Amino acid sequence: MSEPRLIRCPWCGATNRVPQEKLDQGLAPVCGRCKAPLPVGGKPVTVGDATLELFRGYDWPGNVRELENMMRRIAVLGSDEQVAEELRARNAARATITFATVPRPSDGEARGRKEILRAAAREAERTVLLAALERFRWNRLRASELLGISYRSVLYKIADYHLQPPDRSTNSEGSVA
Numbered sequence: 387m388s389e390p391r392l393i394r395c396p397w398c399g400a401t402n403r404v405p406q407e408k409l410d411q412g413l414a415p416v417c418g419r420c421k422a423p424l425p426v427g428g429k430p431v432t433v434g435d436a437t438l439e440l441f442r443g444y445d446w447p448g449n450v451r452e453l454e455n456m457m458r459r460i461a462v463l464g465s466d467e468q469v470a471e472e473l474r475a476r477n478a479a480r481a482t483i484t485f486a487t488v489p490r491p492s493d494g495e496a497r498g499r500k501e502i503l504r505a506a507a508r509e510a511e512r513t514v515l516l517a518a519l520e521r522f523r524w525n526r527l528r529a530s531e532l533l534g535i536s537y538r539s540v541l542y543k544i545a546d547y548h549l550q551p552p553d554r555s556t557n558s559e560g561s562v563a
Contacts, residue, residue, distance in 0.1 A: 393424045422458050433457075437466040440473040445480075512547045515540070524551040 390403040395417040402424060404415040415424045433441075446452055456473075460466045518529040530540040543549075 423461050433466050437470040
């Protein structure tokens with residue numbers, strides 16, 4: 387029995403022991419770590435100029451891993467035609483959904499939208515604060531506990547929204563005449 391051959395995986399860097407008998411039988415070894423095909427001294431993988439241009443034009447949302455997977459597929463398939471076709475299809479799909487086709491708001495419109503959202507958020511916060519205060523008859527400590535904010539924050543928000551407690555002198559409840 388012959389000595390196993392050490393083959394380094396070009397994808398993950400792992401060194402694999404491949405029995406010579408396996409290589410003699412023509413079986414393609416795979417890496418034990420990443421399952422990529424191992425080079426056994428055959429023809430190196432080549433990528434055509436057109437595919438390289440597609441690689442350069444693609445924005446690689448999956449980053450390096452996606453590129454590695456594409457290269458593995460080329461190695462397994464022995465040709466870059468299918469990968470190039472897939473990249474063309476992906477580029478065509480992205481071209482139909484570009485930001486140029488979506489109307490973008492001008493700076494004034496964007497500022498106006500932000501101001502509208504900010505005003506709506508403030509009004510919603512004011513309404514919730516006022517409801518909590520009224521629920522506890524303007525007991526600010528209990529309102530702060532209900533809202534999950536500090537007592538001091540409640541005081542700041544009351545002042546910020548110019549909220550006033552109801553005048554209790556007009557309430558005849560419990561008054562002695």
